[in-house]
Amino acid sequence: MTGHVSTAVNEDTCLSREQQLWRIKILVSTYFGYAGFYLVRKVFTICKSTLAAPVEEGGYGMGFEAVANIWTAYLVAYMLGMFISSFIGRKWGPRVLLLGGLGLSMVCNIVFGFANSYTTFLVFMFFNGLVQAAGWPGTVGAVSEWLRKNERGTIMGFWSTNYVVGNIVVKNLGGFLLATCSINYGGYMGVRYSFLGCTLLAFAIWWLLFFWQRNKPQDLGLAPIVDLEQKADRSVTASLAERVTFRQYLDLLLNPVVPLMGCCYFCVKFLRYALDSWLPTFLDLQGMDIGRAAYYSAIFDYAGLAGAIVAGVALDRLFKGRWERVCLLMGLGTVAGYLAVARFGANPYALAFTYGLVGFMLYGPDTLLCGAGSVIVAGERNAVAVAGIVNGMGSIGPIVQEQIIGRLMGGRDPLQAVRLSNLLGLSISVFFVIFMAFIAWQVVRLRKRQG
Template sequence: MPGSLRRQPANRVLVPQFTHHHVAVFLLTFFSYSLLHASRKTFSNVKVSISSQWTPSCLNDTALQLQPYELWNSSHLFPDIGEATLFLGTLDTIFLFSYAVGLFVSGIVGDRLNMRWVLSFGMCSSALVVFVFGTVSEWLHFYNKWFYCCLWIVNGLLQSTGWPCVVAVMGNWFGKAGRGFVFGLWSACASVGNILGAFLASSVLQYGYEYAFLVTASVQFAGGVIVFFGLVTSPKEVGLPEVGEEGDGGGAAEEDAREPLMGGNDSYDEDDQNYTIQAADPSSSPQPRAIGFFQACCLPGVILYSLAYACLKLVNYSFFFWLPFYLSSNFGWKEAEADKLSIWYDVGGIIGGTIQGLISDVLQKRAPVLAISLILAVGSLVGYSRSPNSKVINAVIMAITGFFIGGPSNMISSAISADLGRQEMVRGSSEALATVTGIVDGTGSIGAAVGQYLVSLIQENLGWMWVFYFFILMTSSTVLFITPLIVREISVLLGETPVRRSAG
């Protein structure tokens, strides 16, 4: 029986049955990564305040004029705001480079250790580093560039434990059926974290930027403790079957849930129809070995999506790191107002990831949905670069831009990463989800790291308009990298259409 006909029932069962354990895992992983992102967002939201604090008070109208002048200004880091801004961009780059390196390592570690321990350790220890970076150093009036750089390197390594672990845990609990919608909704955790971080930072910023770091670090630490005692990383820990082990009860929908969306190969061996990624009985089958790094790189689609995500994450994280600063410097809006307005980009990303994930579930193809969204993203970037000095118009165009950029970014980093780590090629080695996720997100973070320094450099020498030209170039490059996958999946989709009509 042709594979295309066998996949039909999955169209009618987009979301499988869930237990309360599924809901608990969804919420715990969602909010754990939201808190990690909230602490990152805090740094981007207080850049104006930090740059003011790191420059002489004679150049800073908001700083208190304390006497004697020589004593209170002897520890300033930079002679002017421009150099302080460039260093902030350097810190973003340092963080993302260490984050990228950590992702490659954390993915491998997550597949070999208990992911609950790894995730909880990363959250709590990262919270302590953020607390020292933003709060303790300001309370002690200790300002040192090398100290900040070292702390941000450590923070990047610790925060890298988050994404591979949460994606792998979600992949353990949720099968292919409905994964685009479920992961599209779940991947809003990053955007919710950005909104939460912006809200927490703006609510206490009037007391000093150090309290913004204090609040977010405290909440993140508490979240890490809750994850340690509450997260169940795999269904087998509570006596439930693994994804793909439901047997005959799952029917054709679960059979399709084990088949990858990544390729266009319709061939399917009858001998493999009962194939499951995890062995149902560990006592009768050898324990699956964790996949190697280079093996994971050779899986179909991993390299292409990793390179595409490097370009796309560069753009997405540039909005993440620089949007509040851009609104303050370009339009002269107050920092707290800019922080709140930047939330609309994340709102657009939440809606975009959910809707595009649902559409990809219906089509059973990811790449064409990504391509259409990214082409429209180029137009939205052109429109946003010419946004007038109006908060309402700016917010609307910002949300549209987030829809077409944040949505695809969420899909690649979550649903597509889970697809790549659960595809049919990974036979006898199910422990691949965290490794593959680390490769995709790590490569993306390298691109984002390079981009943050380039953004600050381009803005300093050429202005913000050239920054947007740079974003358009990177978005177009994302489409080019996934072009082979787009062509293959569209060909398969067109080939399946006549079969579906005849079956109907």
């Protein structure tokens, strides 16, 4: 293990030209790097219909139940992989996660491009989930030692829109290849070209990471940018050594604040994935036609992007790095949004806009808990581990919500089912506020103790 060396830095000094240039490279490469992870993650979701369709209709003949099992395997592996990635990233650095995770995920997608059987898809999708989990902890860890305290929230607020770009690119490129090649050569070839085409673009992004990403300025012979010794805003005491033992990692994992952040993120991901998966259906059942439902459901996402950016700016300008206060305030806003949903639930158009309020309030904590908050709570060097642990616990949410809401929707009057689902969302948002209030209380106690 590398011993601890003093890393005190004056963060008020100006960056050198080389530091500024490399910081731009780091932000650009990690922004597109995480988008690249989406290119080898989301193709499966746009190919579901073809994979499930009967062979005589040009599909793979798997059926929707088998397709659902494959994606469930991915979600479970992704959750488990987060804990593995958080340890690997803390021990060997974010670069190992980014290049290794994206590289192995590309291999899985090449296999998907030539696979025909359910078993092959199931096995390699599970493996793909494990290596895909390297993406977010790796990217957060990769920027943590390049951003100073007074700018971290604002920059990461904009930077955290990377997954939206990835989603847009994979839907457009993958969808174009799927549609065009299916028409010209049949459904089989459409799926193959969709997987392989997106993998080819991800391969180009892998090289961008290879040349432009470094874990910290010192790896390039530059002076450090951030003060690793600064402890004023930290709620968790953890090793600042470049590499840690498994025991030191467990100390971080078992610190009460970090699991509480994971519980908060479980609530956030439960709500976000529930609305991402079910909102068009809710609006359709409320009387809006399916085309308009798909269109109006996007209000949730666009409002969420604005909320993520506003939360980052507010963290720096108004709350001076007090991430837990921003999350608590926006958590209360999420509760207010769900109360508005319950109040205006009879009108599908009003419902769409009130869900926009929920999205605005929800995406702020979403980006802070696994972004700037993960950096602040235990320091820049531990950001990769905290982000992985928090995301790992949070990733249980998407698995659970699909099953719970699916059961609520089954065998009931549609309007009653939507109402029950909204009440569930309100309950989860209240739990989120309770968890965040407890974290805020813990942080206040720790700061008073530290003087």
